[in-house]
Structures are given as structure tokens and as C-alpha cells.
Amino acid sequence: MRERFKVTSKSYKIFILLIKLVLIFAIFAFLFRQAANNNAFAELCKQSPRWQYIVAAFLCQFFSVCVTIIRWRKLAVTLGLILSFKDAFRYGFLGLVLSLAPMGIFGGDAMKTYLLIRCNPYERSAALASVFVDRVVGLLAMFVCAAVFICVTGFVFREELLARSVSNIVFVFTAVGFLGCMFIFLPVFSGGDVERWTLSIPVFGKYVIKLIRPLLVYRNNLRSLLQCFLISLPVHLSFGFALWFLANGIFTSVRVPNLPEQIMLYSAVNITSMIPLAAGPFEFMLEQLYPLFGVQIGVGMVVAIAFRVIAILVAAIGIIFYFTMRAEILKVQDNLE
Numbered sequence: 001m002r003e004r005f006k007v008t009s010k011s012y013k014i015f016i017l018l019i020k021l022v023l024i025f026a027i028f029a030f031l032f033r034q035a036a037n038n039n040a041f042a043e044l045c046k047q048s049p050r051w052q053y054i055v056a057a058f059l060c061q062f063f064s065v066c067v068t069i070i071r072w073r074k075l076a077v078t079l080g081l082i083l084s085f086k087d088a089f090r091y092g093f094l095g096l097v098l099s100l101a102p103m104g105i106f107g108g109d110a111m112k113t114y115l116l117i118r119c120n121p122y123e124r125s126a127a128l129a130s131v132f133v134d135r136v137v138g139l140l141a142m143f144v145c146a147a148v149f150i151c152v153t154g155f156v157f158r159e160e161l162l163a164r165s166v167s168n169i170v171f172v173f174t175a176v177g178f179l180g181c182m183f184i185f186l187p188v189f190s191g192g193d194v195e196r197w198t199l200s201i202p203v204f205g206k207y208v209i210k211l212i213r214p215l216l217v218y219r220n221n222l223r224s225l226l227q228c229f230l231i232s233l234p235v236h237l238s239f240g241f242a243l244w245f246l247a248n249g250i251f252t253s254v255r256v257p258n259l260p261e262q263i264m265l266y267s268a269v270n271i272t273s274m275i276p277l278a279a280g281p282f283e284f285m286l287e288q289l290y291p292l293f294g295v296q297i298g299v300g301m302v303v304a305i306a307f308r309v310i311a312i313l314v315a316a317i318g319i320i321f322y323f324t325m326r327a328e329i330l331k332v333q334d335n336l337e
Contacts, residue, residue, distance in 0.1 A: 024280045031283060034287070041298070044302055046253070049250055050249045054249040056249075057307075061239065066089075067232075069088050071138070072088065072112070072134040073088035076088075076126075076130040079126040080123070083116060093317045095111050141236060142232075142236050146170045162289065162292065239267075246303055247299075251302075254296060265286060272285055282308070283304040
């Protein structure tokens with residue numbers, strides 16, 4: 001019976017993977033056709049790349065990834081978990097590789113969680129909480145950057161339906177994120193009350209409490225959370241710089257959005273990272289938004305793909321860790337199955 005369930009589960013995962021691959025292929029097929037119909041590739045061939053800008057884009061992305069790893073380690077150590085800088089970077093870059101795989105961002109987070117549990121076998125819920133809070137802090141900082149630069153660039157005042165829709169989505173996500181975080185720190189959300197309410201939940205209460213208890217530790221470490229939030233802001237600014245460097249490094253004689261607009265575009269478009277697809281949504285949304293700034297159709301797709309390639313090059317560091325940690329990864333994969 002157990003073997004039959006395992007086979008069914010594996011078949012289901014393969015089916016989901018195939019669906020994701022088909023969706024990714026369909027998105028890129030549409031984008032390439034649209035770009036070809038508007039002579040974007042012909043225009044690309046006329047450009048003389050500025051390689052120093054492209055190298056600067058790589059360095060910006062590398063810097064951002066390193067800061068996110070340091071942020072995760074700080075959140076883990078706050079819970080009393082054992083995680084050296086060396087292991088944090090090993091697990092972080094490995095998670096980045098898996099985030100670019102078809103399983104999407106959740107695959108990378110799952111791997112980081114299980115590897116952290118191997119270092120802290122009696123702190124499973126704390127390990128999960130550290131990865132979860134790290135993701136929430138990063139997303140909240142991204143929403144804030146997007147909201148601020150939507151206002152700074154005047155994007156919020158545009159009349160196009162797409163511009164108004166993106167602005168509204170960003171503002172809603174930012175507001176919900178802040179309200180959710182504020183709720184945790186309300187007096188009513190005290191440790192004793194939460195534990196009593198949680199334990200009263202039939203069947204699942206005793207399991208949910210194992211995750212809530214580590215989260216309540218952060219309630220008493222507001223300073224650490226604020227520090228992690230603040231160091232997250234340069235991360236998204238740096239990614240925006242990378243997008244600007246790439247656009248200006250690839251298209252030297254074509255108009256592209258300016259720096260504040262690029263920062264806004266990255267932060268707003270990267271909300272699509274919550275969609276469990278390794279590629280496609282980011283490229284699609286950037287291509288749809290670029291023409292609002294008077295940019296030729298197809299340019300946004302080229303810049304987005306170049307951004308993706310740079311991300312893969314940065315993540316290539318994780319491939320080294322993949323082969324040096326292959327035995328550990330295989331054990332983790334068995335647990336995930």
C-alpha cells in the first residue's frame with residue numbers, strides 16, 4: 001500500500017512538472033513571437049553591448065543574493081539555531097539553484113529548511129519558521145520598495161488600465177503585509193493566549209503550535225526583525241540597479257526606462273516570484289510594462305531574459321555546492337518524497 005502511494009505521489013509530481021514546463025514554454029513562445037513581429041531581434045543585432053554594464057549587473061545580483069543569505073542566517077540564529085556563515089552560504093546558494101528549477105521558489109526553501117534541520121535535528125519547527133519569516137521579510141521589503149517608487153516615478157497617476165492595476169495590487173499587498181505583521185505584535189497576540197487558542201483547534205492544534213512557538217520568539221526580538229527588514233531594502237534596490245545596468249548595457253541606442261523606473265519595475269514585477277514557476281511570469285510582466293515607458297515592444301523581454309541569465313550565472317556557484325553535498329541532498333530528496 002505504501003509503495004502504491006509512493007508511485008502515485010511520484011506520478012502526480014511528474015504531472016505537475018509537465019504542466020509547469022508547458023506553461024513556461026507557452027509564455028516564451030508568445031513573447032518571442034511578439035518580439036519577432038515587432039523587429040525587436042533585428043534591433044538587438046544593431047546594438048553594441050557595453051560589457052562593463054553587464055558585469056556591473058552581475059555584481060549587483062551577486063551582492064543582493066549574499067545579503068539575503070546573511071539575513072536568513074541572522075533570523076535563524078535569533079531562534080537559537082546553529083548555522084555558521086559557511087553553511088548559510090552553502091545552503092543559500094544551493095536553494096537559489098533549486099529556486100530556478102521548474103519546481104520554483106518553494107523547492108529552494110524546502111531544501112534550505114531540511115538542510116538546516118540536519119544541523120538542528122531537535123528544532124524542526126524553528127528551522128521552518130526561520131525560512132518562512134525570511135521569505136515574509138523579503139517580500140514585505142519588496143512591496144515597500146515597489147510602493148515607494150510607484151509614487152516617486154508618478155506611475156501611480158498613469159491612466160492606463162495595466163498601470164492602475166499594478167499600482168493597486170502593490171498597494172494592497174503592502175497594506176496587507178504591514179497589517180499582518182502589526183497584528184502579531186498586538187497585546188492580544190500574547191504567547192499564552194495564542195497557545196491556548198491554538199491548542200483548542202481539534203486534531204491540528206498540537207502540530208500548529210510547534211510552528212507558532214518559534215514565530216513568537218521573533219515577537220520578543222523586534223530589533224532583529226527591523227534590522228533584517230532594513231537590510232532587505234538595499235537588496236531590492238540592488239536588483240533594480242542590475243536591471244538598469246542590463247538594459248543600458250544591451251540597448252545602447254534604444255530608449256529604456258530610467259533608474260527609478262527600473263527599480264520600481266523590478267520590485268513590482270517580482271511579485272510574480274510567488275507564482276511557483278521557475279521562469280515566464282517575470283518576463284511576461286516586464287515585457288507588458290516596458291512599452292508604457294515608450295520602449296519598443298520586445299525590449300522588455302530581452303532585458304528580462306538577460307536578467308534571468310545573470311541570475312543563473314550567480315546561482316552557478318550553488319552547482320559547486322550541489323556536487324560537494326550530493327549525498328546530503330539525496331537524503332533530503334528522500335524525505336521530501
